[in-house]
Amino acid sequence: MKQKLVLALFAFSATFSVSAERKVVDLSAHKVYKQSLVKTIKRSQANQAEPLFDFETVLDISNQLNVSVQVSQNTLDQLPDAVTDEDYDIQPANKVALGKVLFFDKILSGNKNDSCATCHHPFAWSGDGLSLPIGEGGDGVGVTRTTGFMEAGVHERVPRNAPQIFNLGAKVFNVMFHDGRVVEDSTQPSGFFTPAGNDLPLGLDNALAAQAMFPVTSQTEMAGQAGENSIADATIAGNLAGEGGVWAQLASRIQEISEYVEMFKDVYPDVNSASDITMVHIANAIGAFEGDVWRADNSAFDKYLRGDTGAMSANQIAGMNVFYGDGGCAQCHNGKFLTSNEFKSVGMPQIGPGKGDNLPGFRDGLDDFGRERVTGNTDDRFKFKVPSLRNALLTGPWGHAGAYNDLRTVIKHHLNPAQALANYDESQVIMPYRRDLSALDFAVMNDTLSRNALLSNLDISNVNLTETQIDRLMDFLDAVTDRSSIDLRTDVPTSVPSGLPVFE
Ligand code: HEC
Ligand code: HEC
Numbered sequence: 331m332k333q334k335l336v337l338a339l340f341a342f343s344a345t346f347s348v349s350a351e352r353k354v355v356d357l358s359a360h361k362v363y364k365q366s367l368v369k370t371i372k373r374s375q376a377n378q379a380e381p382l383f384d385f386e387t388v389l390d391i392s393n394q395l396n397v398s399v400q401v402s403q404n405t406l407d408q409l410p411d412a413v414t415d416e417d418y419d420i421q422p423a424n425k426v427a428l429g430k431v432l433f434f435d436k437i438l439s440g441n442k443n444d445s446c447a448t449c450h451h452p453f454a455w456s457g458d459g460l461s462l463p464i465g466e467g468g469d470g471v472g473v474t475r476t477t478g479f480m481e482a483g484v485h486e487r488v489p490r491n492a493p494q495i496f497n498l499g500a501k502v503f504n505v506m507f508h509d510g511r512v513v514e515d516s517t518q519p520s521g522f523f524t525p526a527g528n529d530l531p532l533g534l535d536n537a538l539a540a541q542a543m544f545p546v547t548s549q550t551e552m553a554g555q556a557g558e559n560s561i562a563d564a565t566i567a568g569n570l571a572g573e574g575g576v577w578a579q580l581a582s583r584i585q586e587i588s589e590y591v592e593m594f595k596d597v598y599p600d601v602n603s604a605s606d607i608t609m610v611h612i613a614n615a616i617g618a619f620e621g622d623v624w625r626a627d628n629s630a631f632d633k634y635l636r637g638d639t640g641a642m643s644a645n646q647i648a649g650m651n652v653f654y655g656d657g658g659c660a661q662c663h664n665g666k667f668l669t670s671n672e673f674k675s676v677g678m679p680q681i682g683p684g685k686g687d688n689l690p691g692f693r694d695g696l697d698d699f700g701r702e703r704v705t706g707n708t709d710d711r712f713k714f715k716v717p718s719l720r721n722a723l724l725t726g727p728w729g730h731a732g733a734y735n736d737l738r739t740v741i742k743h744h745l746n747p748a749q750a751l752a753n754y755d756e757s758q759v760i761m762p763y764r765r766d767l768s769a770l771d772f773a774v775m776n777d778t779l780s781r782n783a784l785l786s787n788l789d790i791s792n793v794n795l796t797e798t799q800i801d802r803l804m805d806f807l808d809a810v811t812d813r814s815s816i817d818l819r820t821d822v823p824t825s826v827p828s829g830l831p832v833f834e
Contacts, residue, residue: 399644405654410666412635413627417666418499419536421618428593429619430823432612437583437828438546439466440554440561441482446545446616448475449492452818455724456495456624461732461759462682463488465550471833477764486683487767488550489698491732494725496815497667497718498538499621505671506541508714508730511704513537529571533610539617543609547576577609584612589827623821626721626812634809642809649806652799659744659803662716662789668810673701673713674789677747679733679754680774683767689783696773697780698731711787723811727760735760741803745793748785751775 432438433446444466449458451471458464459473467484469476477484490508497503504514514537515523520530522540534540545551547565553576554562561579569575584590585604594601598611631650633641642650653659664670684696685703701710714730722728727735734740735758743750756772774780795803826832 397644399647399651401647402651402655405651408654408660408664409635410664412637413500413632413666417501418625419501419538419621421499421535421622422597424593425597425615425618426622427619428597429615429617430623430821431593431826432616433619434823434832435826435828436830437587437826438580438612439552440559440565441466442828442830443467444552446542447471447822449488449551450495450620452821455721455815455818457492457725459727459760461491461727461735461761463492463551464762465548466552466554473760476762477767483764484550484767485555486550487761487771489683489685490730491727493717494721495620496624496626496721496725499617499625500667501536502665502667502671504537505715506537509701509704510673510715512541512544514540526570531571531577531608531610533614535614535617536621538621539610539614542613542616542620543570543577546580546609581608581612583828587827593827624815624818626815628814629720629812630809631806632812643805645802645805646809649802649804649809652795652802653806656793656799657795657803658790658793663719668719669716672716673710674716675700675712675714675787676744676790677712677751677784677788678714678729678743679731679751680780680784681731681733681756681759681771682761683770684774689780692780694773696770697783700730709787712784713787713789719807719810721811721815722807724815727758733759737807738800738804741800744790745795745800747788747790751781751784 433450436442436445438445448468448471449463449465450456451458454472458471458475460475464475464477464484465488467478467482469478493508498506506512512522512524514521518530519528520532520534520540522530522534522537524530524540525544530540530543534543546561547553547570549555549562549565553559553565556562556566560574561576564570564574564576564579570577572578584594585607591604591607594607594611597615598606601607601611630641630643630646653663662670662672662674680696680698682696684694685698686695687697687699687703688695689697699711701713701715702708704710722737726737727733728737728740733754734743739750739755739758754775756775759771761768761771774784823832
């Protein structure tokens with residue numbers, strides 16, 4: 331029996347088709363949903379009580395089953411334990427609340443024109459919905475963000491996709507960024523290995539907090555261009571931790587806002603007056619917020635792991651068997667959060683301005699050598715952090731450069747990377763056009779040598795799966811997507827202490 335669930339949204343609707351033998355979430359509907367959602371931000375703010383989805387209907391998958399599929403012994407041998415509170419670094423509520431407003435406050439960007447949320451927005455499922463982000467100088471949020479106006483506009487695209495930040499409060503996530511350049515390391519004085527070396531101050535709670543020290547020091551992400559503001563200038567001078575450095579300047583901006591001072595005093599016993607506030611306090615609060623708010627561990631898969639054997643549909647269980655079996659996915663996407671936290675090369679397409687890396691004979695800097703940039707070891711070329719697949723249905727575009735906007739294509743890429751690169755469809759990327767920026771976007775993919783180089787160091791070999799098995803893998807990715815992550819509107823504050831706008 332074919333059953334259509336029509337989910338009423340504000341000004342539009344998305345349709346998910348469900349049937350007994352096949353349950354596929356229609357990703358084009360997801361795209362429409364995303365675009366429309368961003369457009370309705372302002373209206374929905376006033377109306378947070380109204381649910382986006384009829385959760386009961388969406389969750390009620392069990393009555394569509396008329397076949398039964400056994401969980402294979404091979405799967406059972408590999409399944410992780412269920413996620414519990416003990417897996418997380420639990421933080422106090424007032425610290426989380428402080429982090430929430432800081433996360434959305436543009437006061438932390440040099441030109442006061444973007445915030446962490448610009449690229450990690452609840453309306454774009456903790457990313458930005460774009461292939462590559464538009465950083466400071468851009469305008470708008472999510473897929474409707476533009477490159478900004480004239481000289482004040484962006485100078486380049488941010489070279490990597492803004493990753494989802496679901497579940498990063500879990501202690502197992504001790505490595506940050508696609509290349510792992512921030513990592514917990516007890517041999518370092520600060521407890522972390524980061525690009526700041528010995529400049530990194532002491533007292534950061536965890537890798538998530540340590541990570542929050544860095545977006546503010548990136549010119550394209552938050553700091554701005556030379557001469558535009560003193561924070562950008564300090565960034566360019568390499569002055570992060572010194573007097574008048576990026577972190578001291580940001581702390582003093584916060585110290586000047588009395589509402590913030592009261593909140594910091596309440597959260598931190600070592601803050602007795604405004605001048606005690608440091609960037610470490612700021613980063614720890616932001617980390618607390620991120621880790622608390624975007625927990626996503628109540629998917630059908632989680633319920634199954636907690637013992638509710640009826641929580642997953644027959645198709646999802648079949649998909650789980652492929653994932654842990656013929657698909658070979660769990661070689662890399664394993665453990666409670668479906669990532670080994672290792673760095674692997676799967677030859678994902680490279681698009682955009684790159685990280686300044688060059689193959690022999692090239693000087694355009696459009697490549698991104700991934701993990702090699704951190705270790706200096708050519709064996710690590712093109713390796714990227716294995717991403718968590720939790721909430722995979724919501725977190726596109728996918729890949730370190732966001733080159734894929736179709737989840738099925740991402741799965742197929744893994745099965746035969748060479749074929750996938752040769753057939754790569756440029757039209758799927760989601761990024762605002764601007765002639766000078768767009769001119770660079772596909773240079774690597776359009777150069778046979780550069781494109782084939784992406785396949786030079788693969789950690790993956792071709793896998794033969796049937797289309798039906800791929801359908802089942804889609805069903806499994808559906809099963810690891812937590813329905814309570816769909817509507818994250820209440821995670822957006824209506825105002826922030828600086829008084830700067832939360833919405834453009
Ligand atoms: C202009 C867009 C942009 C802004 C603004 C931004 N980020 Fe990001 N964020 C990114 C991109 C791109 C990456 C991946 C960069 C890389 O791996 O090299 C990232 C990575 C991260 C990660 C690592 C996730 C992981 O799984 O490794 C965290 C956490 C994060 N950002 C939090 C923040 C916080 C906190 C702020 C504000 C202080 C912030 N971001 C501001 C774009 C942005
Ligand atoms: C050899 C390790 C490895 C195997 C095996 C593997 N993956 Fe991946 N996967 C990765 C890495 C590494 C990335 C990120 C690559 C990048 O961004 O350049 C990734 C990315 C993904 C993404 C995109 C996630 C995101 O947030 O961007 C999905 C979805 C995915 N894999 C699903 C699968 C499925 C399904 C299978 C089994 C058919 C599989 N993977 C097998 C290593 C692996």
